[in-house]
Amino acid sequence: MLTIKKYVKAASLDEAYELNQKRTNRVIGGMLWLKMSSGTVQTAIDLSGLGLDTIEETDEEFSIGAMVPLRDLELHAGLNAYTHGAMRESLRHIVGVQFRNLATVGGSLYGRFGFSDVLTCFLGLDAVVELHHGGMVPIKEFAAQKPDRDILVRIHVKKTPLRCAYLSQRNTKTDFPVLACMVSEWDGTLRVSIGARPQKASLIELPKDLMPENASLEEIASYVQEHTVTGSNMRASAAYRSRLAYVLTKRACQQIGGMDK
Amino acid sequence: MMIKLNLNGKSVSADVAEDSLLIDFLREHGCYSVKRGCETSNCGLCTVFLDGKPVLSCSLLTVRADGKTVHTLEGLQKEAEEFGAFIARQGAEQCGFCNPGMIMNAIAMFRENPDPTDEEILEYLAGNLCRCSGYEGQLRGIRAFLDYKKSKGETAICNM
Ligand SMILES: Cc1cc2nc3c(=O)[nH]c(=O)nc-3n(C[C@H](O)[C@H](O)[C@H](O)COP(=O)(O)OP(=O)(O)OC[C@H]3O[C@@H](n4cnc5c(N)ncnc54)[C@H](O)[C@@H]3O)c2cc1C
Ligand code: FES
Numbered sequence: 119m120l121t122i123k124k125y126v127k128a129a130s131l132d133e134a135y136e137l138n139q140k141r142t143n144r145v146i147g148g149m150l151w152l153k154m155s156s157g158t159v160q161t162a163i164d165l166s167g168l169g170l171d172t173i174e175e176t177d178e179e180f181s182i183g184a185m186v187p188l189r190d191l192e193l194h195a196g197l198n199a200y201t202h203g204a205m206r207e208s209l210r211h212i213v214g215v216q217f218r219n220l221a222t223v224g225g226s227l228y229g230r231f232g233f234s235d236v237l238t239c240f241l242g243l244d245a246v247v248e249l250h251h252g253g254m255v256p257i258k259e260f261a262a263q264k265p266d267r268d269i270l271v272r273i274h275v276k277k278t279p280l281r282c283a284y285l286s287q288r289n290t291k292t293d294f295p296v297l298a299c300m301v302s303e304w305d306g307t308l309r310v311s312i313g314a315r316p317q318k319a320s321l322i323e324l325p326k327d328l329m330p331e332n333a334s335l336e337e338i339a340s341y342v343q344e345h346t347v348t349g350s351n352m353r354a355s356a357a358y359r360s361r362l363a364y365v366l367t368k369r370a371c372q373q374i375g376g377m378d379k
Numbered sequence: 380m381m382i383k384l385n386l387n388g389k390s391v392s393a394d395v396a397e398d399s400l401l402i403d404f405l406r407e408h409g410c411y412s413v414k415r416g417c418e419t420s421n422c423g424l425c426t427v428f429l430d431g432k433p434v435l436s437c438s439l440l441t442v443r444a445d446g447k448t449v450h451t452l453e454g455l456q457k458e459a460e461e462f463g464a465f466i467a468r469q470g471a472e473q474c475g476f477c478n479p480g481m482i483m484n485a486i487a488m489f490r491e492n493p494d495p496t497d498e499e500i501l502e503y504l505a506g507n508l509c510r511c512s513g514y515e516g517q518l519r520g521i522r523a524f525l526d527y528k529k530s531k532g533e534t535a536i537c538n539m
């Protein structure tokens with residue numbers, strides 16, 4: 119059980135950052151993951167009074183506050199139009215609507231969870247994470263960093279024209295994914311983000327000659343399979359995941375531009 | 380910590396512990412429909428509405444409900460009874476343990492999407508686990524309720 123001694127609704131990001139420097143204090147997002155841990159949090163730092171629960175859309179980008187619930191991302195018309203439905207597809211299998219009304223995008227990315235659909239999806243977009251202390255960090259760099267004591271403020275997704283599709287495989291509905299796959303193409307490069315390997319998502323940028331226009335789907339899928347390190351856990355073996363990396367990449371390339379619906 | 384919220388239409392002020400979970404607060408305030416199933420945020424049994432949106436009360440700090448409106452099944456009796464009868468008529472339940480969470484989330488769905496397809500129903504209710512039935516009875520009950528409402532020229536939206 120998680121014990122919380124003190125609760126502070128931060129009045130500013132500076133206050134939240136200051137409080138977060140103490141090891142026994144914790145920022146709380148949706149608290150769904152934190153709640154699964156046991157131990158004592160000296161001060162729970164709540165960011166919900168800082169106006170970080172909105173998605174702002176301009177001609178250039180989407181700016182998504184760290185406290186935006188996953189359900190709001192899933193239902194956002196602009197994000198879904200831009201990602202051809204991949205945003206919704208990456209989120210709609212996560213537990214249930216009631217869960218996604220609480221879980222936040224900030225908590226999901228900050229945790230850099232191996233199983234994360236959210237990280238897999240954002241890695242496949244032209245996204246930059248805004249940290250209060252660390253400033254703007256490309257999502258690929260952010261994903262590789264170890265969690266520190268900074269505050270994730272917003273995620274910026276540039277409206278770079280792209281084609282993309284998201285697919286995941288689960289042993290049973292609402293369970294963690296056994297493998298997650300986001301295929302995206304912008305600026306003439308095909309990128310494949312593979313999550314739940316079960317290690318955290320990694321991004322593969324394919325050589326220019328491997329594009330759906332000039333290579334076969336099998337060639338592209340084989341390249342991704344060869345460059346994806348998979349592991350075994352209670353949900354699936356490394357060999358099964360490796361095979362899935364091939365299959366999901368192939369199917370996502372077939373769909374590229376949107377879900378097949 | 381002092382909080383004030385609106386619970387099922389009534390204003391409630393209380394001094395709560397920092398780590399009190401909403402489910403416990405609600406049960407302490409007589410809302411026994413709100414139950415613990417898994418406590419790992421998986422089963423949906425503890426579903427309540429926070430400012431009209433379905434959330435898991437087992438995973439929410441009570442202090443986060445400060446200044447907000449909370450509804451439990453106790454506050455939605457009329458809609459719940461009418462809809463619940465359709466579920467019962469289909470023999471959808473065995474032990475009935477999942478029922479309060481299922482009804483709450485179905486009502487949330489009717490408000491968001493008054494005319495859902497079967498696929499939309501299954502997707503919306505995926506976070507409500509039932510360990511006895513195979514969900515078919517619940518699906519039939521929801522369909523029958525929606526068809527009944529349609530035949531009367533009414534929508535399934537529940538006002539709060
Ligand atoms: C039962 C269960 C099933 C799940 N299934 C899936 C799944 O299938 N796919 C999937 O992608 N995800 C899944 N998740 C993960 C979930 O979607 C969220 O990613 C997770 O709960 C974290 O989000 P949160 O808002 O609850 O964060 P919290 O639990 O509040 O926080 C998580 C961590 O991030 C820190 N943190 C939170 N916000 C910030 C911030 N703004 N700045 C800095 N640090 C911050 C916290 O201190 C904590 O260390 C599951 C989680 C659970 C509990
Ligand atoms: S008790 Fe809350 S989700 Fe199961």
Ligand code: FES
Pocket residue numbers: 471472473474475476477478508509510511512
């Ligand atoms: S009827 Fe027993 S859990 Fe659903």
